[in-house]
Each structure stands twice: as structure tokens, then as C-alpha cells.
């Protein structure tokens with residue numbers, strides 16, 4: 001019997017060790033060493049053994065991550081070492097001043113003169129999550145505490161244990177008798193989105209943002225709820241240790257923590273001086289969108305731990321560390337009005353006018369509410385206090401209405417029944433979210449938008465025909481139809497506001513110049529619904545002339561690559577309208593002409609080539625670039641190999657670039673690429 005027990009004990013220990021090391025490989029190293037099913041088998045084996053030997057269950061067993069009973073309340077725990085927050089700076093000037101007053105001056109006083117540019121700092125992203133402190137005794141997780149007010153936090157051990165990447169038992173051979181590590185619990189962006197999508201499907205409450213998601217999950221009484229939340233944690237400091245010595249440098253400390261089995265941020269970097277800090281800051285700010293977790297700044301800490309001790313703390317924050325905030329991506333504002341804009345094809349778009357706020361590096365005063373459904377779903381009202389967010393180059397959004405601040409008297413905003421511009425009826429497209437003004441070209445708003453589209457760079461490319469000029473041309477009835485653009489004379493132009501003789505002349509020249517165009521540009525400029533540049537190019541390649549296209553039936557249209565039934569019927573509908581045919585005739589009579597598509601017969605250099613993209617591009621989104629390359633017949637691959645033909649290299653290219661160089665592959669930079677694309681696709685990338 002005793003023998004059996006010993007055998008089970010040894011087997012349990014063995015399984016715990018194996019599973020823990022697989023957990024580390026999977027969650028902390030991102031480098032799984034066994035298949036999921038093998039893992040499940042081991043886990044089940046351990047569980048069974050423990051079930052038949054309940055006395056052998058220890059708290060560091062991987063089966064014990066999720067407790068079975070909710071706790072009754074949160075126990076308060078005093079921090080052994082206060083959990084201070086960091087002071088913030090918002091720009092280079094403040095950072096410079098901070099470094100000289102908190103680092104250089106004090107060091108001078110104790111005869112340690114330093115040149116700031118030679119001082120090493122560890123720079124790391126400042127995670128937007130929830131700070132935690134974890135205490136391990138003899139290598140086993142003893143308790144975990146939230147920051148709380150910095151002096152006292154709440155015991156959240158039952159929830160911390162559910163985070164798969166947090167070690168229940170420290171790894172390695174040098175286990176400190178006691179150690180307290182600090183870090184940040186967060187919810188990766190992608191997992192946050194997935195969680196919310198799923199919650200929406202199940203009719204559960206969604207999380208407001210990843211930060212609230214992380215903090216809220218840690219404050220659950222029932223660990224089973226926390227276990228359903230996709231949490232992760234990075235660790236960055238040790239505040240006490242017994243039985244082992246800490247390294248001398250902060251950068252080495254991160255390795256030390258990592259070797260104990262804790263996850264550390266992969267984006268930390270050793271930098272030198274103010275210059276190094278600033279270039280780290282701009283690098284992180286640039287790649288912020290691509291970082292898998294939310295950050296609200298970067299942190300610089302003196303790398304020398306002895307020097308950290310010398311410089312010490314102020315009342316509220318360490319002197320040797322500072323947070324450098326990134327421009328906010330979320331702000332509150334107040335909706336001053338909700339207006340309705342009419343687009344080129346009559347679609348009506350509700351737009352919230354808000355008190356200007358600085359978000360994500362720009363000042364925002366208008367936020368689109370997209371369409372009727374969105375307007376009703378968000379129920380944004382005039383006078384509402386709202387949260388406005390903006391991420392990267394994505395258009396700003398109202399992410400939340402703060403209902404507590406809603407005015408007592410407020411009413412739902414509805415899509416008007418009549419066009420605010422031309423008073424034609426507004427109808428909703430069947431089965432679609434879009435409502436439209438049926439006024440067509442007689443609606444001034446649609447007319448202006450059509451002209452703007454017609455003259456844009458990717459269409460007829462009429463340089464100098466700005467929005468304000470178009471406004472006046474339409475309002476003064478100089479241009480009633482697209483073709484009128486080609487009958488404007490200099491006197492008419494000179495009579496407009498903001499238009500001198502010289503600019504009138506320039507505009508007339510560029511109108512004249514625009515007459516020489518290409519078939520695809522001309523098709524694109526007509527503004528047929530859902531016929532973008534690529535589709536226009538496809539059509540131009542498949543049809544000899546406007547007449548040819550006009551006569552084509554739905555089947556013929558649909559036989560073109562990337563023309564589906566909806567686009568085909570839009571094209572058909574467009575050419576069935578008499579006024580459109582008249583406009584086209586007038587335009588052609590005014591002298592617009594083109595040669596046959598230059599590259600019609602020639603194959604693209606990308607055709608049938610294996611192409612890999614790395615880095616980012618100023619003029620084009622990667623997804624759009626990929627689409628264009630695929631259109632030209634390229635096979636876009638995600639990794640570089642001997643079979644790769646062309647590698648397109650943007651800014652901040654990744655490892656693929658080095659690999660491509662070592663394989664001596666053909667490289668295209670952004671300007672090569674656009675020269676090539678504009679030649680082959682005959683489009684202008686703005």
C-alpha cells in the first residue's frame with residue numbers, strides 16, 4: 001500500500017513537472033513542444049491520479065489553477081514595499097528637465113558627474129492593464145495582490161492562478177526562499193475582440209476595453225469567471241528576495257525573472273541617454289498598432305540597480321523611472337449636433353459634431369455614425385457626453401455614450417424622411433443599411449460629390465479643383481452637369497471667391513490636360529456604384545469601348561474577374577439611365593479621349609510570381625497592396641524561401657528582409673513599387 005502511494009506520488013510529481021514545462025513553452029515562450037491532444041492526455045492522467053489520491057493534491061498543481069468555490073470577499077493585504085505609480089512626462093522637453101533634475105543634479109551632488117547621453121536605461125512599453133504583485137515562498141505562489149491605493153491591495157490569488165502564463169511554481173534550479181515580483185495583467189487586443197464577439201453572440205455583457213477587461217476580471221469573486229477571460233501577464237521588477245542575489249542591472253533582472261518562468265515584455269530595450277529614449281519612444285509610437293496589447297506610454301528606468309537605490313523615491317514615485325505618455329487614443333467629448341451628409345450616390349450619413357478633442361495625435365470635431373442602424377444601436381443624442389477613440393489611421397469612432405451624464409431632456413435622433421439639401425425623399429435600400437436621397441444629380445450635395453470624385457487624382461485628375469471651388473461652381477450654376485466642367489471660361493472662374501487670374505488660368509490648363517486620359521480612369525470617374533479603381537481597370541481590359549460596355553449583358557459583365565452580380569447590376573442600371581448616356585456623350589464630345597489600354601496585352605512583372613511583403617508603407621495599406629498584387633497575378637506569400645521571386649520592403653521591415661538579402665532575392669522598395677504599380681494599373685496612389 002505504502003509502495004503504491006509512493007509510486008503515485010512520484011508519478012504525480014513527474015506529471016506536474018512535465019505539464020508545467022509545457023505550460024511555460026506554450027504560454028511564456030510561445031513555442032509549444034507537444035500537440036494539444038498530447039497535453040490533454042497528460043493533464044487528464046494527472047487529474048485522475050489526484051482524484052484517487054486527494055491527499056497528494058498540492059496548490060502548485062496545474063489542475064488547481066481554477067478553484068471550485070467562489071471567495072466570499074476580498075481580503076486586504078498591506079504591501080511589503082509600497083506599489084508606487086510613476087510620474088508622467090508628455091514630451092521631450094519635459095523628459096529632458098526630468099532627467100536633469102531627478103538624475104543628473106543629484107548625482108552631481110554626490111560627486112558622480114554624468115553625461116546623460118552615456119547613461120543606460122531600460123525602456124519598455126507601459127502596459128495598459130492592472131498592476132499586480134506576486135509573492136512566492138519556496139518557489140510556490142503564496143499570494144497575489146492588486147495595487148489598490150499603493151499601500152494596501154486586495155488578495156486576488158484565486159484569480160491570478162487562472163492565468164495560464166503565470167507560474168504556480170518557479171522554474172529552474174536556483175529557487176529563492178522568498179521572492180516578490182511585480183508586473184501587469186492585461187488582455188491581448190485580439191483576444192479582447194474575440195471575447196466580445198463571442199459574448200455578443202451569447203447575449204452576454206461585453207467588455208468596454210482591454211484595460212477594464214483585465215482589471216474587472218481580477219476583481220471577480222468566482223475564479224471560474226476569471227478563467228473564461230483571456231488574460232496574460234508581463235513581469236518587470238523584483239521588490240524583495242531571500243536566498244538568492246539579484247543581478248546588478250535592470251536589463252539582467254528581466255532575464256533573471258524570465259528564467260524563473262515569468263513572461264517579460266518582448267519589446268523592452270536597453271537604450272542610452274535622452275536620445276536613445278526618444279528614438280525608442282518614436283519607434284514604439286509608430287508600431288503601436290501592431291503591438292498585440294494596449295499600451296499608453298513607454299517607461300524608462302535607470303539600468304543600474306545600485307544607482308536606482310542611490311536616487312531613491314519621492315513621496316509618490318521613484319526618481320529613477322518615468323513614464324512617457326503616448327498621445328491619447330481615447331477622450332471624452334460632448335455632442336453638439338448630429339447632422340446628415342449626402343454622399344455621391346445619395347447615401348445619407350449621420351455625423352456627430354463634437355467639442356474638439358485631441359485624440360491619437362489629431363484634433364477631432366466630427367465623428368461619423370455610419371448609417372441608420374449604427375445611429376440607433378449607439379443611440380447617440382445631442383448633448384450626450386461620449387467617449388471618442390481613434391486608433392492609428394482608422395477613422396475616429398464614438399465608442400460609448402456615458403449614460404449617467406445624459407441630459408434629462410433628450411430624444412432619439414432619427415434619419416430624416418427628406419433630404420436636408422434637395423428635399424427629395426430618403427429611401428432605404430432593400431436589405432441594406434444604407435438610406436439614400438433619390439434626388440440623383442439634381443441634388444446639389446450629390447452633384448458636388450460627383451464632381452469631386454470625377455476630378456480626383458485617381459479619376460480625371462483635375463489639379464486645383466478643390467472643394468470650395470466646386471461649391472461655388474455648383475451653387476452659381478456654372479456647372480450643372482459633369483460635362484459643363486469642360487465649357488467653363490476664364491471670366492466665370494475669375495468671378496469666384498479665392499480665385500485669382502493666375503489660378504483660374506492654371507485650373508483651365510489642368511481641365512484641358514485632363515481630357516487626355518485612359519479608359520479605366522474615365523470609367524472610374526463616372527462614379528458607378530461600387531466600381532472602384534480595380535474594377536474600372538478590369539472593365540477597361542475586357543471591353544473595347546464605352547459602347548461595347550453599354551451593350552454588355554449581365555452574364556458578360558459577370559464573366560470579368562472581380563465583377564459580381566451586384567456590381568454587374570449596378571453597371572447595367574447606370575447605363576440604362578438616359579441622363580448618364582447623355583453625360584457620357586457630352587463628355588466625349590468635349591474632347592475627352594484615350595488610347596487603348598497600354599498594358600492590355602503585356603503581362604505584369606508580378607504575374608505568377610511568389611511575392612512577399614514586409615514592413616509598412618506610407619501610401620497604401622498592406623491589405624490594399626496585397627489585393628493589387630493579387631489582381632496583377634502575383635501569389636502573395638507570408639514567408640521568404642528559395643521559391644520567393646520578389647520581396648517588397650516597406651519601412652521597419654522584419655526578419656523577412658534579412659532573409660531575402662541573404663538569399664539574394666529581388667527587392668522592391670516603396671518607390672520602385674509605386675512606379676511599377678502606377679505603370680501597370682494606371683492608377684495614382686495618393
Ligand SMILES: [Zn+2]
Nearest residue numbers: 419422437443
Ligand atoms: Zn438630396
